[in-house]
Amino acid sequence: MDNSIPSFEQLNKFAVNRGGEYEGIRQTLYDFQTYAQAGQTSLNFFQVPQGQGGKTIADTNMETAGTLPAPKHFLVQSIELFFFPAEDIVTISNAAATDAVLTNNSNDVQKFIEGGSLDFFIGSKSYLQEAPLGRFPPKTKLDVEHSVALQMKQATAADEAGQVSSDYSVAAGRPYFIAPNVLLTPTQNFNVKINWPTAVAISADARVGCVMDGVLYRLSQ
Helix, strand or coil, rough: CCCCCCHHHHHHHHHCCCCCCCEEEEEEEEEEEEEECCCCEEEEECCCCCCCCCCCCCCCCEEEEEEECCCCEEEEEEEEEEEEEECCCCEEECCCCCCCCCCHHHHHHHHHHHCCCCEEEEEEEEEEEEHHHCCCCCCCCCCCCCCCCCCCCCCCCCHHCCEEEECCCCCCCEEECEEEEEEEEEEECCCEEEECCCCCCCCEEEEEEEEEEEEEEEEEC
């Protein structure tokens, strides 16, 4: 950590008010939507901005459909896919007559990542086509640890203790870096589409998101 005190002349690089000058900040472009239980053959990202189709800031930070508004630029450095199954990752049963049932979390994740392809399209051509979807692991994930004491079933239901089962998985591996990086310019159309030869059904509707990590360039205030 640098504890030196910048001179007054050096302060301008930290100022938020610099007329006509650009600043670069670490940022992502992200878009989340529903993956239907019955599956589908394609999902198209970054085409529905906030305020349309029920999308909020929790779903996307796109301000316009399929483009960046002027004067914003975005340098794409990596692409990742998030997949969140609807199934709970932990099932706890304390009822004597009910057994804890393992969820389908891992099965749904496996079905999603083992096939399909991703197409990053800008202007009039594809800049990246890659498969399977497991090539695009998220940089962050849920860490799960359990410390559980289980009692075996006894002779009578009244003697039976609670049961716990857990099931969690996520795509893992090296992030998919875009090399060379790709610059998205204002009003330039782009999209990321994931495709499957046939619809891949899962146990329940899930949430899927595409995140492009990089640097956002915008005018200082």
